[in-house]
Amino acid sequence: MKKFLLIILAVLGACSFTMAQQGNGREKIQALKVAFITQKLHLTAAEAEKFWPVYNQYDDEIMQVRTNNRNGDIIEKEQQVLDIRKKYRPSFEKILGPQRLNDLYSAEADFRKVLIQRLKERRD
Numbered sequence: 118m119k120k121f122l123l124i125i126l127a128v129l130g131a132c133s134f135t136m137a138q139q140g141n142g143r144e145k146i147q148a149l150k151v152a153f154i155t156q157k158l159h160l161t162a163a164e165a166e167k168f169w170p171v172y173n174q175y176d177d178e179i180m181q182v183r184t185n186n187r188n189g190d191i192i193e194k195e196q197q198v199l200d201i202r203k204k205y206r207p208s209f210e211k212i213l214g215p216q217r218l219n220d221l222y223s224a225e226a227d228f229r230k231v232l233i234q235r236l237k238e239r240r241d
Contacts, residue, residue, distance in 0.1 A: 150228055157224035158217055167212045175205045 151169070154160075160168060178201045186194040202222075209218045 146232065149232075153228045153231075154221065154224045157227070158213065158220055164212060168209075171205065171208050171212065175201065175209075 154172075155165060158164075158168075179198055182194060182197045182201065186197070206218065209221065213221065
């Protein structure tokens with residue numbers, strides 16, 4: 118587990134360097150996010166086949182809310198994100214079950230923390 122996190126951090130570091138040189142950083146971050154979440158949830162191939170199309174749709178909706186409401190009311194934005202999570206909850210529970218759904222939300226938060234940390238280190 119520690120080795121995997123070190124590998125992810127190393128890849129994030131390498132990607133952060135190349136992102137500064139190339140414009141397709143969003144795709145690289147998404148690829149790292151997929152690997153991170155897949156590992157955290159211990160997805161099988163069959164689960165991943167069902168999970169990722171639903172997750173990508175969910176993630177697109179959340180990104181749209183966050184992008185469109187950058188300067189808007191933060192409480193309203195968070196409510197919209199919560200509404201999207203509630204909307205997708207039954208679909209995710211069918212694929213993952215309730216405990217692993219909680220693990221998904223934790224994995225998303227962990228990934229954001231790691232990404233922010235790496236970006237801060239890159240700036241320093």
